[in-house]
Amino acid sequence: MKFDNPEDIVQLTPLWEGERFENGRPKVPEDILRRMRKITLEEAWGPLWNRGYKNQFEGDLRIVHPDKIMVGRAVTAVMVPLRPDLHETLLKYGHEREGRRGFFNQWVIDSLGEDDVVVVDMYDKIYQGTYVGGNLSTAIATRTKRGGAVIWGGIRDIQQIVHIDGINVYYRGSDPTAIGDCTMVGMNVPARIGRTVCLPGDVVLGTPSGVIFIPPHLAEPTVVQAEKSQVRDVFGFIRLKEGVYTTAQIDAAWNVPLWEDFLGWFGSAEEAAEYRHLEWDRELEEARNSAHDGPGGSVRL
Incomplete structure (x- = not known):
């Protein structure tokens, strides 16, 4: 298997006919993202529901900045509980074959660009499931400018994160422990966030009510x-x-x-x-x- 594989990403998003990033992820135009920041959750939800996309909204999340709107292109990651042989194989593969550094969550954050949002299926793990803390949230803010993260799991260092400009984070819970006992099995693959499914390149609209994932071909x-x-x-x-x-x-x-x-x-x-x-x-x-x-x-x- 490969992490962040362009062939897989293109295969997953055949309805997108516009520009793509080098890794194949759909690149919804900046003007659409700008206009998306001005619409409400219900206004985004209606067109999707009427087209049969009925599993795009999740509201059972905590929000670092509930008064701020977050819009960006999804970069997804899927984590699973630790199994030693799988863990060592994939970590070694990423380090030796793909030249990645650090732990799995750092691989994803190091790949971010402007207007990206990290979307992580952390299988609702909070204890030792803290995908980001103060340092990685600072890196997200620096790389994405206006992006953030949606984490079906935990975060730490909330007292630091609330003071970081240019980022919002949606998460399930907080814990002082660092991330551990988990393995990434997919990067820019389909990710389940509660009752939703998010694909790489989806437009993520984060509101005080929760998040909605908008397929790129339906963004405009x-x-x-x-x-x-x-x-x-x-x-x-x-x-x-x-x-x-x-x-x-x-x-x-x-x-x-x-x-x-x-x-x-x-x-x-x-x-x-x-x-x-x-x-x-x-x-x-x-x-x-x-x-x-x-x-x-x-x-x-």
């Missing part, structure tokens, strides 16, 4: 749908305050006159300026088709 559609929901809500709040429409009109499928009112507002209102990269041809066409089909129409997106 998810952001676009979320942004459309946001700006429609802004318009709806304004028109409701003005008394132009009822809540029933705003919450139902929009008819053609309401869409035309929205698009006029969208093209000139200051509140809509940051959303003007969005296109609405499909929605307007659906409203027109619905008008031809009679009452009932389509459901609001």
